[in-house]
Every structure is written in C-alpha cells, then in structure tokens.
Amino acid sequence: MTRETFLRLLDAYGADVTRWPDERQHEFLQNSSGLTPAVSVEVAAARRNAEEVDRVLNACAPLVAARRVDAVANRVLQQITEPIPFKKPWWAKLWRPEGAILAGLALGGLATLMLPPTPPTPPSVVQGSQGAQGSIDSLLLADMSPLER
C-alpha cells in the first residue's frame, strides 16, 4: 500500500483499520512496513490526527432520549389504528340539492339537443290569406261544416 493510499483511507474511514473495507484491510496488513508510526513522522501525525477526528465524531453522534422514542412510536401507532375516513364516491354529491339541480340542468340540456327540429310552417297557409287575422279565421272556418259557419 502506498503512503498516499494510506493517508487517503485515513481521511475517509478513520484510524481504526478494522472499519476499512475488507480488501483495504487485507492490503494494509500485507504491506504496511513503511506505514508504521515508528518509520514515518508524517504517518504518525496523520494517524494521531485521524484518531482525534474519530473521537470527536463519536462524541457527536446524535443521542435520542427514551421519552422521545416513545413519543414518535406512539404517534405512528396511533396513526395506523385510526379508522381511515370514509371517502364519499363522486356520485354521492349529486344527492345534495345543488347536485340535483346540476344533474337536472344537464339532463334538460341533453334532452333539448336530442329533440327533432321543429318543421317549418307550410307557406301555403300564410300565402292564401290577407294578413295574420285572415289566416287564423280561414283556419278556424276550414274545420266547420257549412251550417256552423
């Protein structure tokens, strides 16, 4: 293992070699003759430095009080035991007054669209009379017998 690799591993995983990845540990154990503190002052300082960072980091791990654990656990358990609120289907809204009005209007509109168009008034009825009053009179007289007239 080169000195550079060793220093890099110290800077990533810390001074505890047992926490390094297995293959790195193996590499270190196989070839670390030039990396002992006794041989290199730089390595010794880097190792001490890494040990101190490890110690500070270990002391700063978040602690969680038991009562806090219980509080969060209880909230989760409460959440799963609460009945799921019944969600009304979309069509249930139609039974409300405003829904019924809307549905009625929609149906009315649909029915209007489906009705056949009104046939045009035959032109002969209008043309054969002398104005509007005359045409009504002639229509009334058409259904009467000669005696009734």
Next chain:
Amino acid sequence: MDGAGGVEFDETLVRRVASGSAPAFEVLIRRHMRRTIALAQGISGNAGDADEIAQEAFMRVWQHAGRWDPDKGQFTTWLYRIVVNLCLDRRRRPQWLPMETAGDVADLREDAPAVIARKEHQRAVAKAMESIPARQRAAVSLFYFQELSGREAAEVMGIKPAAFEQLLFRARRAIKAELMARGVISADGVISDGVEP
C-alpha cells in the same frame, strides 16, 4: 418465534406487517425507532425534522411492507434507505444543532472543562455538518453515527462503495478543517480538551 428467547427476526415481523399485523409492527417500531430518529437527525440536523421523518418512514413501512424483498437486503437497509431519501427530499437548508439544544440530556457527572470542551467539539462538528451537502451528511451519519460498514452504507445510499468512499472522504475533510480552524485539533493531531496544563 425465530431466535433465542422467542425473539422474532425482522424478516418474520415484516411479513406479518405486510398482512396487516399491528402488534408485529409495534415490535418493529420499538426495536428500530431510536436508530431511525438518530439517523434522520444526523442528516437533517435537528430534532423536529428528525421526528417527522422517522414517523413518515415507519408509515411507509406499514403501507409498503409487502414490497420489501428479503433477498435484496436486510430490513434495516430498506428502512434506512427510506429515511435517507426522505431527508434528501427535504430541500430545506439544514440547521444542524448540537445535542443539548436538540433536547438531550448532558452527563451531569462530567466536570466543567470537559463539558465546555465537548460543547466546543459539538459546535465545530455542527458547523461543518451544516456546510456540507446532504449526501455527505448522510455518509457521515451512516458510517460514523450508525456505525455501518462502508459497504452497508453504500447499499443504503444506492451507490457503489467507491462513490461512498469519495463522499466520506470529502465530508471528513470538511469536518477536520472546521475542527482545525476552531483549534479543537491541531495539524499534528493534538486535541484540545479544555483543561489548562
């Protein structure tokens, strides 16, 4: 019952949770909640967010227990992955608070200089953790605070071990620089313990 003393393994419990067993879920929660909150706090930086994230993570376990495949990894790997993803999804800037301000109790047996030194260390780490990206905080939390191996931590984060090593390297460098800048450690590794010689 799976293990010694009638302790059920996580795998068995999760299978029961998948079929709707609330008692099995409670055992799982009591077993893993503390570490789940600690992980969330290590990444998010404060207790309030951590509690919410832990709660949300367990709700997801409850809802999706059937999706967990034991052949693809341990239950904790899956749980921690949910926590890390929830933390990374929160795009709020972290406020990494030292432990005391997060509502945890200091050890009253400690003498005053040691307490002062420890608080200074915590402030330095908090400052460094605030300044690094969330993924680097996740790497530090998984490896140093949760004490997972590099391979396990990489698996939780869904990245290769080499990429994880890079994250950890950068994070630790930033923390070390902050500790040096505050005089908590010196370049030759001598730690300041707050006690006059």
